[in-house]
Amino acid sequence: MKKRIAVLAGDGIGPEIMKEGLKVLDAIAKQFDHIFDYKEALVGGCAYDKYGHPLPDETKEVCNNSDAIYFGAVGGPKWENLPPELTPERGALLPLRGTYNLFANLRPAIIFGPLADAASLKSERLEGGLDILIVRELTGGIYFGRNKVKTLTLHEGAMQGNYAVDYMIYSVPEIERIAAVACDAAMKRNKKLTSVDKANVLESSKLWRKIITEYVQAHFPQIQLNHMYVDNAAMQLATNPKQFDVIVTGNMFGDILSDLASAITGSIGMLPSASLARTGFGLFEPIHGSAPDIAGLNKANPLAQILSGAMMLKYAFGLNRESKAIEEAIMKALENGYRTADLANKTTQKGKILSTSQMGDKVVEYLSNAGLETE
Ligand code: IPM
Ligand code: MG
Secondary structure, three states, rough: EEEEEEEEEEEEOHHHHHHHHHHHHHHHHHHHOOOEEEEEEEOOOHHHHHOOOOOHHHHHHHHHHHHOOEEEEEHHHHHHOHHHOOOOHHHHHHHHHOOOOOOOEEEEEEEEOOHHHHOOOOHHHHHOOOEHHHHEEOOHHHHOOEEEEEEOOOOOOOEEOEEEEEEOOOOOHHHHHHHHHHHHHHOOOOOEEEEEOOOOOOOHHHHHHHHHHHHHHHOOOEEEEEEEEEEHHHHHHOOOOHHHHHEOOOOHHHHHHHHHHHHOOOOOOOOOEEEOOOOOEEEEEEEEOOOOHHHHOOOOOOOHHHHHHHHHHHOOOHHHHHHHHHHHHHHHHHHHHOHHHOOOOOOOOOEEEOHHHHHHHHHHHHHOOOOOOOO
């Protein structure tokens, strides 16, 4: 199979973890006889520095001519105070999601068995592991409502002077299409769906709840659906995460809950994501940011980036076997005690704390020696 991949490494640790992601994809290409044709392009702060825009036309062109986008991370203190439309987040990442209609964001929160000791919860709460899928709506809600800062003089109560406003808007078709994705996922898993909203306060959430309920009743009555307010969902994730199978939620709630879920699984450095359009086109990125504080130190955990590559193989190219092979290689590396610094603790053997590039090498090693015995 031949595929064109737009490689957008971005800022901070982006380039160094991307290098490991590509290393692993190269190994897969060799082993399974595929051709991955990479086209690298700048995105985020580094693109702003060179072109004066975080998502230059050159980069859009590369994305337009690709079968999938493999993305690292963007942002950093250097670009924080630019006008909003030029920041890496609002000038590049959100427009990429919007332009390609990547409305369905899949964020699996899985505990890799050997990492149970790195998880932040008491191990009895995680007995038997954890496997949650967060389906986050990604191109609507408060991230994409019109944002305006207005100057207006109001004279009532606390509402005086300048104000800023963000609109949280959800339409019926937007809710229905994310419901469809979540139901599909639930059908392939344990047929349990939790919809998270704030319907006790927000109109957009009341509509969300109504439409999700109707959609499930009409199309997937076999799915066990429950609803949860977002504050309670945060508490439930922290105290009893094993009750969840698939969670479906809006853009901002999904952003917050997926960071929480990552902390539960051990490290934010472990969680990949797929952002998909209805056509199957997608962008694949770790859920963590650009971590400028450790950029260039060769100590970032590349596994979320590598796992995002595995998601790309599975969701964009239908290469399930190849995707599984990557997950298994990672599992072997972890089973054998290898850790990056973020995953290490006092039980980690000396000499098994790996740098970014060493972890990439280790995954490749277990990939090419699929039968390699446990050490
Ligand atoms: C994420 C990130 C982004 C988001 C930021 C970088 C804009 O936190 O992908 O979760 O809020 O969506
Ligand atoms: Mg986030």
